[in-house]
Amino acid sequence: MRITKKLLVAGAGVVSLIACGGAAYATAATAAEAAAPAAPKVTAEQAIEIAHQQVPGAWVSELDFDRNGTAADVWELELVKGSQRHEVKVDAASGKVTKSQVDDNDDQDDQDDNDDD
Template structure:
C-alpha cells in the first residue's frame, strides 16, 4: 500500500515537470502489478472449518490454506489436531464435500529408536 502511495506522489511531482506522461506510466505500472482478483469460493473458510470439525470432533484447527488448483476443483486444506493425532482434511470449495481425510500420529514428542533416555 505504501509503495502505491509513493508512486502516486512521485507521479504528481512528475506531472508538474513533464506534463503528465510519467504520471500515467507510474499509475499504470502500479495497477499492472496488482494480481487479478480471484473468484471467491462458494464455501467460505468458516464453513470449511465447521465441516472439518464435524469430521474430527474434539479437534482444533492448526492450519488452514486455500488451494486453487486450476483445472481441478479448488479446495480448503485444513490440518486439525486432536491429542497426539494430526488430521488432514480437504474440503471442496464449491460443494463443501470432504475430498480427503487422513490421520497421522504426531511424532514430534516420541523417540523413533525406542530409547527413553534412561541408562538403567
C-alpha cells in the same frame, strides 16, 4: 487558413489518441477483472465447521486455500486431537470432504526413523 487546417488536423489526432488510449485502458481493465479469480463458495468458517464435523473435538492448527487451476479448489485443514493429526480437504465449491487422513503425531520423540520436525 493553413494554420487553421493544421490545428484541426492536430486536434483530431490528439482526440484520436485520447480515445484509443481510453479504449485500451477499458480493455485492460476488463481483462484484469475477467482474470481475477472468483471467491470460493464455501468460506473458511464453513470449511472449519465441516472439518469439525469430520473430527469432533479437534482444534484447527492450519488452514490453507489451494487454487488448483483446472482441478477443484480446496480448503486444506490440519486438525489436532490428542496425539493425532488429521488432514481434511474440503471442496471449496460444494463443501464435500474430498480427503480425510489421520497421522500419528510424531513430533514427540526420536524413537523411530520418521522426521520429528
